Each structure stands twice: as C-alpha cells, then as structure tokens.
Amino acid sequence: MDPHKLDxxxxxxxxxxxxxxxxxxxWKEARGMLHPRSGSRWQLGLLLLGIFFIGLFIFNKxxxxxxxxxxxxxxxxxxxxxxxxxxxxxxxxxxQSVQRNSSVTPNEIPSEQGRDPLVQMNDLGFSDLVQDQAxxxxxxxxxxxxxxxxxxxxxxxxxxxxxDMLLESSKENPVVMDETPMNISQKIGSxxxxxxxxxxxxxxxxxxxxxxxxxxxxxxxxxxxRSRKSRVxxxxxxxxxxxxxxxxxxxxxxxxxxxxxxxxxxxxxxRPSMHLSFNEPGFTKFEHHVSYSFESMxxxxxxxxxxxxxVRLPVFLGYEGNRHQLxxxxxxEYLLGARGNLQEIAVExxxxxxIKDLSSGWIETGAMKKFNTQIYGGYSFAFNSKVHFGFxxxxxxxxxxxxxxxxxxxxAGSRWYMGxxxxxxxK
Amino acid sequence: xxSRCFQFLFLLLLVSxxxxxxxxxxxxxxxxFFSQLDLGGSPISFAAGQDNYTMxxxxxxxxxxxxxxxxxxxxxxSIRLCPGSLRIGLRHTSRDNGAxxxxxxxRPKSMQYAYRFDRDSVRxxxxxxxxxxxxxxxxxxxxxGETVGSGHLIEKVLLRDRDYEVGIQTKRRGCNSRQIQTVxxxxxxxxxxxxxxxxxxxxVQSNGxxxxxxxxxxxxxxxVFHLSNLSSAERHNIWVRVTDANGCVSESEIGFDPSNRNMxxxxxxxYKAERIxxxxxxxxGKVTIDYIDDSGVIFTSNFLKQPADSYFEILTAEDFxxxxxxxxxxxxxxxxxxxxFSEYGDQSIxxxxxxxxxxxxxxx
Numbered sequence: 180m181d182p183h184k185l186d187x188x189x190x191x192x193x194x195x196x197x198x199x200x201x202x203x204x205x206w207k208e209a210r211g212m213l214h215p216r217s218g219s220r221w222q223l224g225l226l227l228l229g230i231f232f233i234g235l236f237i238f239n240k241x242x243x244x245x246x247x248x249x250x251x252x253x254x255x256x257x258x259x260x261x262x263x264x265x266x267x268x269x270x271x272x273x274x275q276s277v278q279r280n281s282s283v284t285p286n287e288i289p290s291e292q293g294r295d296p297l298v299q300m301n302d303l304g305f306s307d308l309v310q311d312q313a314x315x316x317x318x319x320x321x322x323x324x325x326x327x328x329x330x331x332x333x334x335x336x337x338x339x340x341x342x343d344m345l346l347e348s349s350k351e352n353p354v355v356m357d358e359t360p361m362n363i364s365q366k367i368g369s370x371x372x373x374x375x376x377x378x379x380x381x382x383x384x385x386x387x388x389x390x391x392x393x394x395x396x397x398x399x400x401x402x403x404x405r406s407r408k409s410r411v412x413x414x415x416x417x418x419x420x421x422x423x424x425x426x427x428x429x430x431x432x433x434x435x436x437x438x439x440x441x442x443x444x445x446x447x448x449x450r451p452s453m454h455l456s457f458n459e460p461g462f463t464k465f466e467h468h469v470s471y472s473f474e475s476m477x478x479x480x481x482x483x484x485x486x487x488x489x490v491r492l493p494v495f496l497g498y499e500g501n502r503h504q505l506x507x508x509x510x511x512e513y514l515l516g517a518r519g520n521l522q523e524i525a526v527e528x529x530x531x532x533x534i535k536d537l538s539s540g541w542i543e544t545g546a547m548k549k550f551n552t553q554i555y556g557g558y559s560f561a562f563n564s565k566v567h568f569g570f571x572x573x574x575x576x577x578x579x580x581x582x583x584x585x586x587x588x589x590x591a592g593s594r595w596y597m598g599x600x601x602x603x604x605x606k
Numbered sequence: 607x608x609s610r611c612f613q614f615l616f617l618l619l620l621v622s623x624x625x626x627x628x629x630x631x632x633x634x635x636x637x638x639f640f641s642q643l644d645l646g647g648s649p650i651s652f653a654a655g656q657d658n659y660t661m662x663x664x665x666x667x668x669x670x671x672x673x674x675x676x677x678x679x680x681x682x683x684s685i686r687l688c689p690g691s692l693r694i695g696l697r698h699t700s701r702d703n704g705a706x707x708x709x710x711x712x713r714p715k716s717m718q719y720a721y722r723f724d725r726d727s728v729r730x731x732x733x734x735x736x737x738x739x740x741x742x743x744x745x746x747x748x749x750x751g752e753t754v755g756s757g758h759l760i761e762k763v764l765l766r767d768r769d770y771e772v773g774i775q776t777k778r779r780g781c782n783s784r785q786i787q788t789v790x791x792x793x794x795x796x797x798x799x800x801x802x803x804x805x806x807x808x809x810v811q812s813n814g815x816x817x818x819x820x821x822x823x824x825x826x827x828x829x830v831f832h833l834s835n836l837s838s839a840e841r842h843n844i845w846v847r848v849t850d851a852n853g854c855v856s857e858s859e860i861g862f863d864p865s866n867r868n869m870x871x872x873x874x875x876x877y878k879a880e881r882i883x884x885x886x887x888x889x890x891g892k893v894t895i896d897y898i899d900d901s902g903v904i905f906t907s908n909f910l911k912q913p914a915d916s917y918f919e920i921l922t923a924e925d926f927x928x929x930x931x932x933x934x935x936x937x938x939x940x941x942x943x944x945x946x947f948s949e950y951g952d953q954s955i956x957x958x959x960x961x962x963x964x965x966x967x968x969x970x
Contacts, residue, residue: 466629471637473929474681475655480629521627543628
C-alpha cells in the first residue's frame with residue numbers, strides 16, 4: 180500500500196475541525212487501506228478462476244478449429260446409454276451399405292496392382308464387425324474411405340462406449356470400429372496398409388488414410404480413457420519455485436491420481452500424494468540464550484527447516500478436451516515432518532547469518548502450521564492414452580513457517596509453487 | 607492404496623516422530639563472576655555480563671613479585687580503574703614465582719592485607735617554636751611526666767589512639783619557662799600559651815574548645831592575670847592551667863622580669879606527625895582491594911594497616927577457562943571485610959561482602 184495514501188486519509192480527517200459523526204463507510208475505507216492483503220487473496224482466487232475459464236474457452240475453440248480430433252457429441256444420451264444408441268436403427272442401414280459396397284470378400288487379400296485405389300472399409304472386415312454388433316458386441320459399422328481423402332471429412336465425430344470407439348463418417352452414417360486393428364497394422368508398399376484384426380481377418384487401407392486414422396486413433400484412445408466413469412493413475416512432479424535465486428528445484432511430489440467423470444469432459448479428481456520440499460529457507464524457531472563467563476555471551480539458536488515432508492490431497496474439478504486437461508481446486512496439506520539443522524545464528528539488520536551448524540536431522544515442528552490449504556491448478560497434455568505431461572500451480576495462502584519477529588528470508592516466493600508433472604494412467 | 611503404501615506412510619510417520627532436533631531449552635543462567643558488597647552500609651553489586659560489566663582477569667609483576675589481578679569493571683571503560691570498578695590483587699607467596707607456588711597462592715586460605723603505613727603508630731616530630739629570638743640554652747622534653755629528650759628537635763613514635771601530655775622546659779639566661787600540651791593525634795589535642803599584654807596583664811591563647819577554665823598559680827580563675835600586684839624587684843614565674851570543654855588540659859609557664867622585658871622567657875613547641883611506612887616492599891601473600899566510586903575517587907585497602915577485625919578469606923579456588931590473552935585463570939570465591947582509604951587517608955569507608963573473581967596466572 181502506498182503509505183502516503185493512509186497519511187493523506189488521516190491528514191484530511193485532521194484538517195476538518197468538526198469531526199463528522201462516525202461513518203461506517205469511512206471506517207471500512209480506512210480499514211481497507213490498513214489491510215489491503217485480505218482483499219488480494221480474493222483477487223488472486225478470482226484471477227485463478229478467470230485463467231481457468233479463459234483457458235477452458237481457448238481449448239474449446241482449439242478443438243473446433245483444429246478438427247484433427249473430434250468435437251463433442253451434443254447428445255449426452257449417446258454417452259450415458261453406452262452401446263445402445265449405436266445399435267439403433269442406423270445399424271441396419273449401415274449393414275446394408277456395407278453389403279452394397281462390398282466388392283471383396285472378407286479375408287481375401289487383393290494384389291497391389293489390381294487393387295482399386297478406392298478401398299472400401301468392408302475390406303477391413305467391418306461388415307463382419309457389424310454383424311458382431313448384432314450380437315451385442317461393441318458396435319462396428321463401416322463406411323467408404325477414399326484414398327487421399329482427408330479423414331476429417333469422414334471422421335466427424337469419434338465417440339467411445341466402453342472399450343470401443345464409434346467413428347462417424349457423418350451424422351447419418353456412423354462408422355464404428357474397434358481400436359484393435361491399429362495394433363496389428365502392416366504397411367504394404369507405399370500406398371496401402373494392411374490391417375489385421377485380432378481374429379486374423381485382414382483388410383487394406385490407403386496409406387494416407389491410414390496415417391490420418393492412426394493419428395486420430397491416438398486421440399481416440401485417449402477418449403477411450405476419458406469415456407470411462409473413473410480413471411486411476413500415478414504421477415510425479417518436480418516442484419519449482421521460480422522466484423528463488425537458488426536452484427529452482429524445490430521438491431518432488433509423488434502420488435496417485437483418481438478421476439471420476441461427471442460428464443464427457445468434466446471430471447472430479449483427487450491426487451493423494453507425498454510432497455518432499457527441498458531447500459526451504461525458513462526458520463521455525465528461535466531461542467536466545469545468555470551465558471556468562473568473563474562477560475555475557477549471547478547465543479541465538481535457530482531451527483532451520485530444509486526439507487518438508489507433506490501429505491497432500493488436492494481435490495479438483497477438471498475439464499478435458501482434445502488432448503488438453505485443465506484442473507482447478509483446493510489441496511489439503513498436512514505437514515508430516517521436517518528435516519533441518521539446528522544452527523547458531525546471528526540476527527542482523529539485513530537478515531540472518533548462520534554462524535555454524537550444530538546438528539541436523541528431523542526437527543521439531545511444533546511451531547509450524549501443520550494443516551494448510553492450497554489453491555491448486557494445473558494443465559496437462561496427453562501424449563497418448565497413458566502418458567500425460569503438464570504443470571501444476573499451487574498457491575498456499577497460509578504460511579507453514581511461523582511468523583517470527585526476526586527478519587528472515589522465508590517469505591520470497593515460498594507461497595507459490597509450480598510443478599512439472601508426468602502422469603501415467605494405470606486403467 | 608494397498609497395505610504397502612500404508613506401511614510406507616507409517617514408517618515415515620515413525621521416522622519423523624523420533625529423534626527430533628530442537629533448540630536448547632532456555633536456562634536460568636546466572637553470572638559466574640560477581641560482587642555482593644556492603645559499602646559503608648549501602649549495598650552495591652556488580653556482575654560480569656550484566657549492566658555492561660566484564661571480568662578482567664590478568665596478572666602483573668610488582669617489585670618482582672607476581673600479583674594475580676581480577677578487575678570487575680564496566681566493559682566500555684578505556685582505563686582500567688574507572689568509576690564503578692572493583693579490583694582485587696593477590697600477591698604471590700614467594701618471590702621466585704615458581705610454578706608450585708601458584709597453587710599455594712591461589713587456594714582456599716586466609717590472607718592479610720597489604721599496607722603502606724602503620725595504622726596504630728605515627729612518627730611525631732616535636733620542635734621548639736622560637737617565641738623569642740634568643741635560642742634556649744637548655745631544653746628538656748617529657749612525655750607523660752617522663753623525660754624523653756633534650757634537643758631542640760625530637761622524634762617519637764606514638765600510638766594514634768592515645769593522648770599524650772608532652773612537656774617542654776627551657777632555660778634562657780637564667781629564665782625558666784615550660785609548656786605542657788595534650789597531644790591527641792587524631793584531632794590535634796590542645797595547647798595554651800601565656801601572652802603579656804601592654805596593660806600589665808597576662809592572658810592565655812589556647813586552641814582548646816571553649817569554654818575554657820583557667821587556673822592561675824594564685825588560684826585565680828580569671829582569664830586575665832594582673833601583674834600590678836607583683837614586686838618589680840625580682841623575677842617571677844607565672845603559670846596557668848587551662849582545661850577546655852572536652853577536658854583537654856594544657857599548661858603554660860613564663861619567666862617574667864618586670865624591670866627588664868628582655869629578660870622574659872616563654873616556652874612553646876609544635877609537632878608534626880608522620881605515618882610510619884611499612885618497610886616490607888614485597889608484601890608476599892598479601893591482598894589489596896581497590897574500589898573506585900562513581901565520582902572516580904579511588905579507595906584502597908593498601909594504605910594504613912587494616913584494623914584488627916578485617917579479614918580476607920578465599921573460600922574456593924578452581925580452574926577456569928583461559929582469558930582473552932590465553933592465560934590460564936582461577937575462579938576464586940572470596941569473602942572479606944576491609945577499610946578502604948582515600949588517597950591521602952582523609953576519607954575511609956568500610957567494605958564488606960563476597961565476590962567471585964577470576965585471576966590469571968602465567969602458564970606453567
């Protein structure tokens with residue numbers, strides 16, 4: 180706060196010879212000048228919320244604009260009803276279409292030369308899969324994919340129910356295919372890729388189409404993960420504290436990640452984790468001793484916490500679109516213990532000077548704040564269905580270290596953390 | 607989380623719950639070196655480390671004898687004996703300053719105070735005061751009625767706390783005169799001398815405390831003696847005894863010849879007391895205490911010999927850490943009673959109490 184602002188306020192009041200009656204608004208005004216920080220925390224929270232929703236908006240836009248992957252199905256029933264919406268009336272139509280377009284019998288491998296560049300999807304055995312669908316297996320339909328055509332035109336939407344995906348060439352002509360063919364593909368020549376089903380059946384696809392399909396199927400597999408009601412993984416973070424002049428690496432966080440989707444893109448998550456925070460600059464305790472000899476000797480002891488061992492439980496609301504994920508929530512934090520040094524120090528005008536280290540080990544944490552709450556936010560990018568990379572931002576409004584009267588260097592940047600996070604989904 | 611995770615957490619909790627390093631508990635530490643004294647009825651106390659006081663432990667050589675010195679003084683004092691300081695010096699018990707002698711010097715024991723002058727006795731120099739220019743042909747001195755000398759100047763050692771009647775009898779050209787003074791060394795005593803006035807009367811000059819009682823030779827109690835009744839054909843001896851308000855007695859007798867003033871005679875003497883110097887230059891095994899008051903006046907025990915009730919006792923002696931100069935030190939617990947004197951002995955004050963001091967000694 181500008182100190183002159185408060186001075187001006189009081190000066191103005193003093194220059195008025197007739198003190199006005201007590202005005203609650205004036206009192207709030209003065210109090211606001213004296214305690215501006217209380218408001219700043221709300222502003223910080225609002226800022227984080229704003230960043231979150233702006234990011235949300237941008238990612239939504241990017242999904243539509245990019246078009247590589249698929250936009251959200253506007254019909255929530257499709258997701259919630261699982262297989263059923265796919266095996267509705269369109270299935271028969273698809274089956275007929277497959278049969279109309281089928282010019283190669285299943286399991287027949289065409290020659291390279293005699294192959295029409297127009298490769299029909301039923302070559303991949305999709306028609307059989309449609310028949311499997313009729314047996315209430317995950318639905319598979321088929322459609323024509325022309326060599327050299329963009330998959331964007333055909334794959335308008337990709338949805339998944341259970342373990343399978345639905346590839347829609349259009350709203351009117353949904354294409355459903357199992358993800359398994361991509362696992363057993365084989366390139367034939369430079370233009371065609373042979374796809375082999377798990378059950379041994381084979382089909383062919385133009386290479387370019389395959390490439391696009393392959394790219395999209397990675398995203399599709401991610402969506403497969405998302406399509407599940409819950410998701411469990413493990414993660415690790417390297418915690419950075421950007422504002423410190425020393426090494427920015429200030430700790431690691433290891434823990435589990437559990438998400439539960441409440442809609443196709445929104446989910447609630449928790450990340451129970453263990454946080455080891457290194458290079459902490461704060462003192463937890465001071466003790467001043469006066470001993471006597473030929474004269475008095477003043478000795479100041481400081482308990483310097485270097486490593487904090489914390490248990491954290493972030494609870495957050497997440498949004499996932501395309502390969503991007505945003506998270507915002509609160510993290511409960513409990514200080515398990517701290518390692519540090521008992522030091523003989525000198526409290527000087529410009530800070531604390533360490534004279535010597537006396538001992539080290541687990542230190543007494545009674546003076547520290549055990550329970551803390553953090554504002555938690557994060558972003559991650561899915562490299563594939565299993566591996567996510569991103570960063571977390573944490574802000575701790577409260578201070579773990581006690582506010583000691585002595586000047587010390589614990590304040591700068593200690594409330595902000597940023598973590599570079601890698602997450603691996605287990606199932 | 608499976609059970610192994612819980613076990614891991616439990617172990618972490620266990621590890622973090624034991625062997626906690628903490629700052630030392632605050633202790634009620636007390637000063638090691640201090641003085642708790644009574645100075646003339648007023649308590650005074652100093653402690654090293656409090657009120658900016660420091661314990662200065664050292665040793666020095668005086669007349670070839672090591673003196674182990676401890677000074678409890680303000681820390682920011684640029685001189686060694688500054689206001690508010692207390693100094694205790696313990697002289698070595700031997701001149702060889704041998705290693706073994708340190709132990710005999712700095713151990714629990716009683717010690718005597720060093721002194722420069724005898725307290726009980728003074729050297730007094732008596733001399734004739736020439737009232738008349740002629741020199742007396744014979745002089746006889748007496749103290750308490752005993753003849754002690756016949757010179758114009760005599761020296762005697764007298765006790766300070768006793769009164770002496772010192773008399774002188776002179777003879778000049780057949781004229782006899784005498785004087786007896788009461789010598790009381792602490793305050794001077796009393797002295798009288800007959801004076802011949804122009805109106806043929808005699809009066810008495812006395813330094814006694816009035817009112818004075820006069821007893822003339824003729825039983826007169828007047829302050830004046832009239833000569834008109836005397837025969838002018840012969841010489842007369844006239845004397846008077848004067849007693850002052852304090853009972854101090856002095857006498858004066860003159861020889862008076864009415865026909866020839868030049869044949870008169872009168873005896874008078876003065877004296878000067880000197881302190882008797884202690885001829886023991888080494889003062890082995892003796893102790894000296896100095897106290898400098900807030901105005902900077904130095905009071906010392908090393909002046910007159912201490913009264914009989916004074917004492918100095920080393921109760922305990924133990925090794926202590928080296929001083930800033932790296933010299934080994936002893937921590938001594940002492941009790942004492944002493945009389946301190948100002949520089950010229952015109953002021954004295956009693957100091958009593960106990961101290962814990964440090965003194966240094968040479969490395970063995």
